[in-house]
Amino acid sequence: MTSNKTRQNLIDATERLLRSHGLAHVTTRAIAREAGVAEGSLYHHFSDKAELLHAVVQYSMGDFRHALESLPLRVGQYTVRENLEHMLQAAFDFQFKIIPITCSLFADHALLARVREILSKHCIGPARSVEALAAYLQAEQRLGRVAVEISAQSAAELLLAGSFHGAMFDQFLARQVGPEAVRLRLHETVRTLLAGLTPRSPEEAPIPNDRKGAS
Amino acid sequence: MTSNKTRQNLIDATERLLRSHGLAHVTTRAIAREAGVAEGSLYHHFSDKAELLHAVVQYSMGDFRHALESLPLRVGQYTVRENLEHMLQAAFDFQFKIIPITCSLFADHALLARVREILSKHCIGPARSVEALAAYLQAEQRLGRVAVEISAQSAAELLLAGSFHGAMFDQFLARQVGPEAVRLRLHETVRTLLAGLTPRSPEEAPIPNDRKGAS
Amino acid sequence: MTSNKTRQNLIDATERLLRSHGLAHVTTRAIAREAGVAEGSLYHHFSDKAELLHAVVQYSMGDFRHALESLPLRVGQYTVRENLEHMLQAAFDFQFKIIPITCSLFADHALLARVREILSKHCIGPARSVEALAAYLQAEQRLGRVAVEISAQSAAELLLAGSFHGAMFDQFLARQVGPEAVRLRLHETVRTLLAGLTPRSPEEAPIPNDRKGAS
Amino acid sequence: MTSNKTRQNLIDATERLLRSHGLAHVTTRAIAREAGVAEGSLYHHFSDKAELLHAVVQYSMGDFRHALESLPLRVGQYTVRENLEHMLQAAFDFQFKIIPITCSLFADHALLARVREILSKHCIGPARSVEALAAYLQAEQRLGRVAVEISAQSAAELLLAGSFHGAMFDQFLARQVGPEAVRLRLHETVRTLLAGLTPRSPEEAPIPNDRKGAS
DNA sequence: AATGAATGAGCTTTCATTCAT
DNA sequence: GATGAATGAAAGCTCATTCAT
Numbered sequence: 033m034t035s036n037k038t039r040q041n042l043i044d045a046t047e048r049l050l051r052s053h054g055l056a057h058v059t060t061r062a063i064a065r066e067a068g069v070a071e072g073s074l075y076h077h078f079s080d081k082a083e084l085l086h087a088v089v090q091y092s093m094g095d096f097r098h099a100l101e102s103l104p105l106r107v108g109q110y111t112v113r114e115n116l117e118h119m120l121q122a123a124f125d126f127q128f129k130i131i132p133i134t135c136s137l138f139a140d141h142a143l144l145a146r147v148r149e150i151l152s153k154h155c156i157g158p159a160r161s162v163e164a165l166a167a168y169l170q171a172e173q174r175l176g177r178v179a180v181e182i183s184a185q186s187a188a189e190l191l192l193a194g195s196f197h198g199a200m201f202d203q204f205l206a207r208q209v210g211p212e213a214v215r216l217r218l219h220e221t222v223r224t225l226l227a228g229l230t231p232r233s234p235e236e237a238p239i240p241n242d243r244k245g246a247s
Numbered sequence: 248m249t250s251n252k253t254r255q256n257l258i259d260a261t262e263r264l265l266r267s268h269g270l271a272h273v274t275t276r277a278i279a280r281e282a283g284v285a286e287g288s289l290y291h292h293f294s295d296k297a298e299l300l301h302a303v304v305q306y307s308m309g310d311f312r313h314a315l316e317s318l319p320l321r322v323g324q325y326t327v328r329e330n331l332e333h334m335l336q337a338a339f340d341f342q343f344k345i346i347p348i349t350c351s352l353f354a355d356h357a358l359l360a361r362v363r364e365i366l367s368k369h370c371i372g373p374a375r376s377v378e379a380l381a382a383y384l385q386a387e388q389r390l391g392r393v394a395v396e397i398s399a400q401s402a403a404e405l406l407l408a409g410s411f412h413g414a415m416f417d418q419f420l421a422r423q424v425g426p427e428a429v430r431l432r433l434h435e436t437v438r439t440l441l442a443g444l445t446p447r448s449p450e451e452a453p454i455p456n457d458r459k460g461a462s
Numbered sequence: 463m464t465s466n467k468t469r470q471n472l473i474d475a476t477e478r479l480l481r482s483h484g485l486a487h488v489t490t491r492a493i494a495r496e497a498g499v500a501e502g503s504l505y506h507h508f509s510d511k512a513e514l515l516h517a518v519v520q521y522s523m524g525d526f527r528h529a530l531e532s533l534p535l536r537v538g539q540y541t542v543r544e545n546l547e548h549m550l551q552a553a554f555d556f557q558f559k560i561i562p563i564t565c566s567l568f569a570d571h572a573l574l575a576r577v578r579e580i581l582s583k584h585c586i587g588p589a590r591s592v593e594a595l596a597a598y599l600q601a602e603q604r605l606g607r608v609a610v611e612i613s614a615q616s617a618a619e620l621l622l623a624g625s626f627h628g629a630m631f632d633q634f635l636a637r638q639v640g641p642e643a644v645r646l647r648l649h650e651t652v653r654t655l656l657a658g659l660t661p662r663s664p665e666e667a668p669i670p671n672d673r674k675g676a677s
Numbered sequence: 678m679t680s681n682k683t684r685q686n687l688i689d690a691t692e693r694l695l696r697s698h699g700l701a702h703v704t705t706r707a708i709a710r711e712a713g714v715a716e717g718s719l720y721h722h723f724s725d726k727a728e729l730l731h732a733v734v735q736y737s738m739g740d741f742r743h744a745l746e747s748l749p750l751r752v753g754q755y756t757v758r759e760n761l762e763h764m765l766q767a768a769f770d771f772q773f774k775i776i777p778i779t780c781s782l783f784a785d786h787a788l789l790a791r792v793r794e795i796l797s798k799h800c801i802g803p804a805r806s807v808e809a810l811a812a813y814l815q816a817e818q819r820l821g822r823v824a825v826e827i828s829a830q831s832a833a834e835l836l837l838a839g840s841f842h843g844a845m846f847d848q849f850l851a852r853q854v855g856p857e858a859v860r861l862r863l864h865e866t867v868r869t870l871l872a873g874l875t876p877r878s879p880e881e882a883p884i885p886n887d888r889k890g891a892s
Numbered sequence: 893a894a895t896g897a898a899t900g901a902g903c904t905t906t907c908a909t910t911c912a913t
Numbered sequence: 914g915a916t917g918a919a920t921g922a923a924a925g926c927t928c929a930t931t932c933a934t
Contacts, residue, residue, distance in 0.1 A: 038918080055354040056271070060904060070920045072906080077918095081904070112444070132353050134419070138346070139270035139354035148420060158416050169444075179446045186432075186439040193412030194405050200415075201373050204349070205363060217401075224401040228443020229327070229384075231394045253893085275929055285895040287931080296929065468914090485784035486701070490908055500916040502910080511908065542874065561783070564849070568777050569700040569784030578850060588846050599874075609876045616862075616869040623842030624835050630845075631803050634779070635793060647831075654831040658873020659757070659814075661824045683897075705925060715899045717927080722897090726925065 039077040041067040046088050047133070055136035082146055089133060089147060093156060096126035100164045107171040112178060113222055119165065120195045120218045127199040135200075162188045187225065194221040254292040256282040261303045262348070270300075270351035297358055304362050307348055308371055311341040315379040322386040327393060328437055334380065335410045335433045342414040350415075377403045402440065409436040469507040471497040476518045477563070485515075485566035512573055519577050522563055523586055526556040530594040537601040542608060543652055549595065550625045550648045557629040565630075592618045617655065624651040684722040686712040691733050692778070700781030727791050734778060734792060738801060741771035745809045752816040757823060758867055764810065765840045765863045772844040780845075807833045832870065839866040 045067035049058045060081055064071040078084040099122030106115045137144040151157035165188035172178040178187075198217055202209050209217075260282035264273045275296055279286040293299040314337030321330045352359040366372035380403035387393040393402075413432055417424050424432075475497035479488045490511055494501040508514040529552030536545045567574040581587035595618035602608040608617075628647055632639050639647075690712035694703045705726055709716040723729040744767030751760045782789040796802035810833035817823040823832075843862055847854050854862075 052356075054356040054359065057355070059902080061902080071904090072921065073919055075905070135350040135353035138350035138418075140272070141267075141269040143271075144269065144419075145421075151420075157420065159420070176446060178444050179442060182439045182442050182444060183435050186435040187444055189412060190405055190409050190436060190439060193408040196412050196415075197373075197404060197408030200411075203353075204359070205366070205372065205374070206360075220398045220401040221405060224397045224405060225440060226444045227394060227397045228445070229393050229397060229402055229441045230443070231391060232447075274927080276927095279896095286929090287896065288894055290930070291893060482786075484786040484789065486788075487785070489906080491906095494917095501908090502916055503914080505909070506914060565780040565783035568780035568848075570702070571697075571699040574699065574849075575851075581850070587850065588842075589850065606876060608874050609872060612869045612872050612874060613865045616865040617874055619842060620835055620839050620866060620869060623838040626845075627834060627838030627841050630841075633783075634789075635796075635802065635804070636790075650828050650831040651835060654827045654835060655870060656874045657824060657827050658875070659823050659827060659832055659871045660873070661821060662877075704923080706923080716925090717900065718898055720926070 038067075038069055038073060041069065042074060042077060042084060043087050043091050046084055047092065050085075050088065050133045050136065051129075054132065055139055082143055085133075085143065086147055086150055089130065090150070090154075092130045092133065093126070095129075096122055096161070099123070099126075100161060103164055103168040104171070107168060108175050108177070112172055113226060115168070116191060116222045116226075117218055119168075120191060120222065121215065123161070123192055124195040124199055124214060124218060127196050128202065131200055131203050135203075158192070162192055165191060190225060191221070194218075194225075253282070253284055253288060256284065257289060257292060257299060258302050258306055261299055262307060265300075265303065265348045265351060266344070269347070270354050297361060300358060301361055301365065304345075304348060304352070305365055305369075307345050308366075311337065311376065312371075314338070314341075315376060318379055318383045319386070322383060323390050323392070327387055328441060330383070331406060331437045331441075332433060334383075335406060335437065336430065338376070338407055339410040339414055339429060339433060342411050343417065346415055346418050350418075373407070377407055380407060405440060406436070409433070409440075468497075468499055468503060471499065472504060472507060472514060473517050473521055476514055477522060480515075480518065480563050480566060481559075484562070485569050512576065515573060516576055516580065519563060519567070520580055520584075522560050523581075526552065526591065527586075529553070529556075530591055533594055533598045534601070537598060538605050538607070542602055543656060545598070546621060546652045546656075547648060549598075550621060550652065551645065553591070553622055554625040554629055554644060554648060557626050558632065561630055561633050565633075588622070592622055595621060620655060621651070624648070624655075683712070683714055683718060686714065687719060687722060687729060688732050688736050691729055692737065695730075695733065695778045695781065696774075699777065700784055727788055730778075730782075730788065731792055731795055734775065735795075735799075737775045737778065738771070741767055741806070744768070744771075745806060748809055748813040749816070752813060753820050753822070757817055758871060760813070761836060761867045761871075762863060764813075765836060765867065766860065768806070768837055769840040769844055769859060769863060772841050773847065776845055776848050803837070807837055810836060835870060836866070839863075839870075 042063060046058060046063050049062055049066055053062075060071055060074055063084070064074060074081075074084065078087065099119055103115070103119060106118075109115070134147075137147055162185070166184040169178055169184035169187055173180050173184060178184075195218060198209075198214070198221075201207065202214075257278060261273060261278050264277055264281055268277075275289055276286055278299070279289060289296075289299065293302065314334055318330070318334060321333075324330070325333075349362075352362055377400070381399040384393055384399035384402055388395050388399060393399075410433060413424075413429070413436075416422065417429075472493060476488060476493050479492055479496055483492075490504055491501055493514070494504060504511075504514065508517065529549055533545070533549060536548075539545070540548075564577075567577055592615070596614040599608055599614040599617055603610050603614060608614075625648060628644070628651075631637065632644075687708060691703060691708050694707055694711055698707075705716055705719055708729070709719060719726075719729065723732065744764055748760070748764060751763075754760070755763075779792075782792055807830070811829040814823055814829040814832055818825050818829060823829075840863060843859070843866075846852065
């Protein structure tokens with residue numbers, strides 16, 4: 033059996049370099065040195081550089097899937113707010129990690145096309161995440177815990193867009209945002225979307241806010 | 248003064264190539280051919296390739312400002328929904344265009360760092376857009392046309408994130424989405440955020456689904 | 463003793479690849495796969511790749527000897543034309559087969575030099591074939607069946623050159639020439655050399671064009 | 678205008694290396710060093726290595742074409758023997774020079790296929806030479822200087838095959854054959870083909886031989 | 893200012909060979 | 914004997930940059 037150790041070494045090394053230097057500087061030479069193997073070894077485990085990069089993308093997707101898969105179990109459990117914040121935190125962590133990688137792909141449309149193919153073949157990718165979250169929201173709509181008149185699809189998009197946008201520009205602008213600040217930002221995002229921008233009539237029960245108690 | 252014609256030629260050619268082929272294949276030779284000038288000419292107008300790319304990014308960033316600048320004039324005018332949809336459409340068009348370019352920058356962190364500098368020096372970039380939109384929302388909050396208990400900052404982020412996320416994955420997945428479908432998607436985004444996910448109490452009038460009228 | 467089976471496997475596989483793909487693409491990996499053994503096994507039977515190629519050439523050179531060895535037995539038997547056509551057909555078949563292999567050797571002069579050594583050590587090769595055919599022609603000259611004023615050496619060279627040239631350019635130009643067309647070509651070659659280009663004096667019987675009987 | 682000096686430099690250097698070391702050792706690195714230019718320069722004048730090799734083959738063909746083109750002018754002039762010897766000498770010089778190059782091509786079938794294409798597109802190559810010589814012989818047949826009963830095509834093939842075979846094996850066996858010995862060999866080749874192997878009837882005029890006076 | 897040939901470092905990939913299992 | 918992962922030198926080729934014209 034071919035040892036998976038060198039293979040994993042290469043994937044990890046590539047991910048590290050991708051994050052720290054960007055695709056353009058992630059050469060096979062650099063990867064091999066970072067992984068501590070010979071350059072030729074790369075081609076025993078991957079048919080070419082694109083296949084290695086694809087493996088990195090696929091590998092990086094692992095963490096987020098668990099959060100998505102646990103969503104159906106939370107329907108009707110905890111509060112909607114808690115569930116959304118929990119999911120959004122997982123989304124953010126994942127997005128923050130893969131943004132430098134997936135964005136790099138725009139630099140090489142041939143590579144981008146290849147990754148696209150793989151995503152669609154494996155039925156993964158951003159569209160799938162939106163779908164999973166929308167399904168959760170619809171289930172909650174049926175339970176009356178989410179307003180029925182909004183579009184679950186739109187709401188799911190907005191939520192994931194919110195964390196994605198934050199992750200994207202933390203990376204793009206090299207903003208140093210600590211985990212607590214991120215948590216607060218996501219909390220506000222969820223609170224805002226739960227409340228909506230339309231002013232409530234006075235007699236209506238205010239949105240409960242365990243943080244600030246806005247009456 | 249150095250002829251601005253060749254200079255602009257080069258910037259336009261580079262932008263076109265960047266959009267259609269990705270940073271990795273935008274070579275100085277390809278740029279020169281696309282611009283119809285000699286390869287060496289590039290170095291009469293830009294000290295190196297990075298400076299040219301930097302000029303392209305700077306140039307591409309100029310477009311969105313008009314829509315943002317018109318926002319204060321709309322405070323209290325039209326409906327909030329109309330204003331937000333109008334702004335979001337402008338945001339989307341802009342984002343869709345620059346995403347292939349700005350994302351490419353992640354391939355070269357040195358270049359990315361240089362662009363960051365420009366952004367902060369010129370006080371432009373995504374943070375500025377969020378700020379302008381948040382200011383508008385706060386003004387509307389003062390007029391009672393937007394709920395006071397939500398965070399204008401969060402709401403502004405959510406809106407721009409919504410259009411950005413759509414633009415990003417239309418590009419990433421090479422989705423063919425027509426302008427009408429985009430308009431509909433943005434309409435739904437605004438409607439959802441206006442309504443919020445929290446169910447309204449029975450006696451409250453539901454959010455109407457048609458375009459005008461939510462008084 | 464090392465198993466001759468794997469060894470022969472490797473030689474056969476290499477010969478097949480050499481013929482179908484050319485020396486440049488006959489890699490040790492390709493040979494091993496074609497032979498159905500591990501890449502490393504090659505080095506249990508041959509000290510290096512050159513020695514394997516050398517074995518292939520040596521092995522491929524064995525075939526033509528039988529036709530040459532039967533020549534002395536045909537002196538004075540059948541017609542000269544029949545004997546020459548018979549020999550030329552055998553020569554062509556052999557040459558057509560080994561041309562892709564021996565020509566490949568020009569790509570590597572070091573290998574070529576090694577093969578030269580074998581040829582001279584084993585007293586085989588093209589010079590030996592010419593010699594054997596010339597000896598046959600001299601024997602026929604003594605019997606009066608071949609003109610005495612021509613050079614047997616030159617005639618032998620011309621005959622073998624004729625079939626070789628045909629084989630070489632059928633291969634070089636990838637000409638699809640069926641066996642019947644080859645036979646006809648060789649028939650014409652022999653007829654032309656038998657007749658000679660010099661016009662015969664009028665009272666002399668012209669060379670008949672049919673196969674048998676030129677008395 | 679692009680200077681042809683570097684281009685010719687590269688062609689000459691490649692030809693020299695091809696002859697002295699064989700295709701396998703003719704690397705772009707070696708060519709550049711031999712030509713005294715940078716490796717990258719090669720790609721300003723040729724789209725890739727194959728195109729350079731093709732240029733070498735084409736360039737090497739130059740000398741022989743003149744001999745072929747002068748053939749029609751010699752119809753009915755000098756003696757047939759003189760004309761054939763003259764043409765065969767030019768053929769040999771040409772063949773001796775290009776054999777290491779063209780044979781090398783068998784090592785890389787992809788390259789071979791490309792050269793084949795070029796040859797057929799430009800209507801050059803070995804078939805064309807045979808054709809030109811056959812046309813000359815037919816013209817002489819009409820003048821009665823060549824026997825009408827032989828096939829001009831076969832005779833032309835035999836002549837060119839004769840010089841080719843000699844050149845091929847001088848190269849293959851690294852035989853040191855001086856120019857005088859080559860001339861003698863070609864002289865004998867022509868004499869043998871002119872005479873034919875069929876014994877002449879006694880009363881017939883002997884083949885005139887200005888060299889040995891064979892009665 | 894404009895040109896484009898020349899440069900050479902650096903890229904991805906191949907491949908004969910070794911060696912621990 | 915057999916295996917195949919690992920090696921690293923070297924292959925063909927690209928490309929930002931320079932410079933004589």
